[in-house]
Amino acid sequence: xHRHYSLDVxxxxxxxxxxxxxxxxxxxxxxxxLDPATGQEIAxxxxxxxxxxxxxxxxxxxxxxxxxLCTAKERxxxxxxxxxxLTLHKDELAKLITFECGKPxxxxxxxIAYSASFIEWFSEEARRVYGDVVPASVNDRKILxxxxxxxxxxxxxxxxxPSAMITRKVGAALAVGCTVVxxxxxxxxxxxxxxxxLAQQAGIPAGVLNVVPCSREKAPAVGEVLCTDPSVAKISFxxxxxxGKVLLKLAADTVKKASMELGGHAPFIVFxxxxxxxxxxxxxxxxxxxxxxxxVCSNRFLVQSGIHDRFVEKLGRAMxxxxxxxxxxxxxxxxxxxxxxxxAEKVVHHISDAVSRGAKVLRGGKRLDGSFMEPTLxxxxxxxxxxxxxxxxxxxxxxxxxxxxxxxxxxxxxxTVGLAGYFYSQDVSQIWRVAEALEVGMVGVNEGLLSCPEAxxxxxxxxxxxxxxxxxxxxxxxxxxxxxxxxxxx
Numbered sequence: 001x002h003r004h005y006s007l008d009v010x011x012x013x014x015x016x017x018x019x020x021x022x023x024x025x026x027x028x029x030x031x032x033x034l035d036p037a038t039g040q041e042i043a044x045x046x047x048x049x050x051x052x053x054x055x056x057x058x059x060x061x062x063x064x065x066x067x068x069l070c071t072a073k074e075r076x077x078x079x080x081x082x083x084x085x086l087t088l089h090k091d092e093l094a095k096l097i098t099f100e101c102g103k104p105x106x107x108x109x110x111x112i113a114y115s116a117s118f119i120e121w122f123s124e125e126a127r128r129v130y131g132d133v134v135p136a137s138v139n140d141r142k143i144l145x146x147x148x149x150x151x152x153x154x155x156x157x158x159x160x161x162p163s164a165m166i167t168r169k170v171g172a173a174l175a176v177g178c179t180v181v182x183x184x185x186x187x188x189x190x191x192x193x194x195x196x197x198l199a200q201q202a203g204i205p206a207g208v209l210n211v212v213p214c215s216r217e218k219a220p221a222v223g224e225v226l227c228t229d230p231s232v233a234k235i236s237f238x239x240x241x242x243x244g245k246v247l248l249k250l251a252a253d254t255v256k257k258a259s260m261e262l263g264g265h266a267p268f269i270v271f272x273x274x275x276x277x278x279x280x281x282x283x284x285x286x287x288x289x290x291x292x293x294x295x296v297c298s299n300r301f302l303v304q305s306g307i308h309d310r311f312v313e314k315l316g317r318a319m320x321x322x323x324x325x326x327x328x329x330x331x332x333x334x335x336x337x338x339x340x341x342x343x344a345e346k347v348v349h350h351i352s353d354a355v356s357r358g359a360k361v362l363r364g365g366k367r368l369d370g371s372f373m374e375p376t377l378x379x380x381x382x383x384x385x386x387x388x389x390x391x392x393x394x395x396x397x398x399x400x401x402x403x404x405x406x407x408x409x410x411x412x413x414x415x416t417v418g419l420a421g422y423f424y425s426q427d428v429s430q431i432w433r434v435a436e437a438l439e440v441g442m443v444g445v446n447e448g449l450l451s452c453p454e455a456x457x458x459x460x461x462x463x464x465x466x467x468x469x470x471x472x473x474x475x476x477x478x479x480x481x482x483x484x485x486x487x488x489x490x
Contacts, residue, residue: 004040005099007042015196019193033045033188033190035100037372047218053222060152061152064149068149079122080123082119090112093191094109102291104333105329112163114161118168122474131146146481146483148479148481149477153232153477155173157184158238169236176478224250238261238262259476260464263419266296268283270304271304271405271408282422283397286449295420296419325374341371346392351365354385354387378396383414385398388400418438422447423438441460442456457473
């Protein structure tokens with residue numbers, strides 16, 4: 001890891017200032033952005049505080065007055081241009097993700113395609129925001145239900161998908177006529193600023209999209225403005241359940257509409273009837289994408305006793321054959337670093353806790369330089385271990401052996417969160433039973449990767465509120481207004 005890697009991205013896309021009201025503005029101080037693979041500084045970015053956040057909210061509120069009056073067709077055309085620019089600049093945008101977030105280039109290119117797909121999807125949905133004409137119970141009036149944009153939306157996003165988590169929210173907001181203030185994660189502000197540059201190039205008017213990056217130290221104060229300012233109508237947050245609860249409390253005083261996409265703890269269940277090779281391939285894809293740092297990553301592997309040993313052996317062999325650690329810009333890397341040292345320490349803590357309670361390390365188990373962590377396979381895992389009780393967010397596969405379907409469902413549903421869940425089975429009756437019984441918002445049946453713009457993304461229990469993507473994602477940014485047209489002569 002001692003080679004020097006340099007971020008080679010051209011000037012207009014490598015932005016380091018805040019973007020407020022169509023202008024690039026500096027703050028009083030800057031904060032460093034580091035390459036998590038090397039610890040080297042790759043940029044210094046404006047460290048916004050409450051004053052800049054307030055300016056951005058005011059700019060968004062002013063812009064909302066005209067943006068909401070644009071026709072759906074006009075907004076659709078601008079979003080389509082933005083989508084085309086993302087696609088055109090995909091290589092440079094992917095480099096930004098790899099250098100600030102650590103994921104391998106192949107995954108970063110995949111994220112840009114995924115990110116762009118939300119803008120394309122919502123550019124199309126913009127023209128399909130239909131109201132209703134409802135038959136009245138008396139014939140001197142007409143009942144109309146109109147859909148109108150809620151207003152300014154605060155968009156607070158995480159580091160693990162620094163581009164797609166923005167477009168999934170902002171695409172829907174802009175499509176219906178809302179304006180936005182984006183606060184990207186402190187680890188990954190460069191992707192957000194590049195998106196703002198391309199939005200401006202696409203012709204999206206000043207003030208419609210604003211970005212206020214800030215350091216970890218200033219995040220609470222900036223977040224407070226974005227969740228309490230009376231001009232903000234809506235907050236949309238992706239991140240930890242603990243932070244989501246703080247933001248919901250802040251938003252409660254002014255009764256803001258809120259969407260929350262919070263932590264997961266996804267079960268991955270392999271039943272005796274499963275195709276083991278397909279289950280292993282699904283486990284590899286679901287677990288090791290972004291080194292295990294996604295909210296829909298499988299976190300608890302439940303394998304039925306009849307195929308347990310075969311599954312564990314084949315999974316171990318697949319890990320040996322397919323996983324290569326390294327800097328994300330190296331073409332053969334499949335596993336980049338974790339985002340920072342704290343993340344690596346959490347994985348080590350989960351492993352040592354499991355081993356102390358009787359788990360066996362079959363692969364990996366060690367922390368390497370910096371925030372690199374060996375992909376790790378644990379057997380003989382029990383539900384009293386920390387790794388089965390909270391989200392690891394790293395490349396750890398803890399395998400729990402179970403005997404009956406009821407037992408697997410009881411373990412899977414014991415969590416306080418429910419974002420994604422996965423299971424492998426060839427039994428059609430079991431597929432229906434388990435899919436309906438799992439307490440999650442999304443179920444992958446014989447499939448380990450399920451995110452796409454056409455489907456509704458979101459969770460149940462403490463995994464959040466609302467849905468993103470799909471035809472439902474747009475409703476999060478709309479109010480329904482009832483209009484009664486009375487006094488009509490029948």
